[in-house]
Amino acid sequence: MSTQKERFNIEIENIKAVCPLGEVVGAQMIDENKIPVISCEGGCFRGEVARLAAHLVGKQEPFMRGCHGEMFTAPKSAMADWAQKAEKVIVIDGCFMRCHGRIMENIIDKKNMIQFDALSIYNKNNKYTDIMLYDEVPEKERKELAQKIAENVLSDLQKFN
Numbered sequence: 001m002s003t004q005k006e007r008f009n010i011e012i013e014n015i016k017a018v019c020p021l022g023e024v025v026g027a028q029m030i031d032e033n034k035i036p037v038i039s040c041e042g043g044c045f046r047g048e049v050a051r052l053a054a055h056l057v058g059k060q061e062p063f064m065r066g067c068h069g070e071m072f073t074a075p076k077s078a079m080a081d082w083a084q085k086a087e088k089v090i091v092i093d094g095c096f097m098r099c100h101g102r103i104m105e106n107i108i109d110k111k112n113m114i115q116f117d118a119l120s121i122y123n124k125n126n127k128y129t130d131i132m133l134y135d136e137v138p139e140k141e142r143k144e145l146a147q148k149i150a151e152n153v154l155s156d157l158q159k160f161n
């Protein structure tokens with residue numbers, strides 16, 4: 001089996017920019033020793049339910065929703081500092097592509113990450129495989145799926161306590 005990795009670089013400008021709110025929340029989360037939860041937030045239905053699930057997980061102790069945008073693009077921000085200092089970072093990606101998990105692996109130590117593929121949790125009968133737009137699934141059903149993902153993730157996370 002080949003272990004060769006293909007990589008590419010993205011150039012990001014203005015990396016000293018920070019979000020005022022992110023500065024306050026990031027610093028507070030470091031003080032409170034919270035574990036950040038980020039999601040892929042992909043533009044499709046899969047990203048949408050992963051985002052909803054991350055919000056639900058982030059409401060439970062000792063977790064809190066983190067902003068992946070600042071973690072990835074603003075290395076001097078309190079939000080990025082939080083990701084570096086946190087005991088673990090939880091990543092809930094929308095599908096097997098693990099887009100945000102693969103980026104995060106370049107920012108913090110991979111062993112400090114716990115990654116989830118949300119699609120594999122709720123798509124056992126392939127019902128959602130071909131859906132692109134989030135509003136192709138009724139809101140109530142999206143919320144139920146997010147709840148299922150969140151419960152599954154929280155249950156799995158107990159193993160790491």
Ligand code: SF4
Pocket residue numbers: 040041042043044046047093094095096097098099100
């Ligand atoms: S993990 Fe899947 S849903 Fe999320 S951004 Fe990547 S391809 Fe889209």
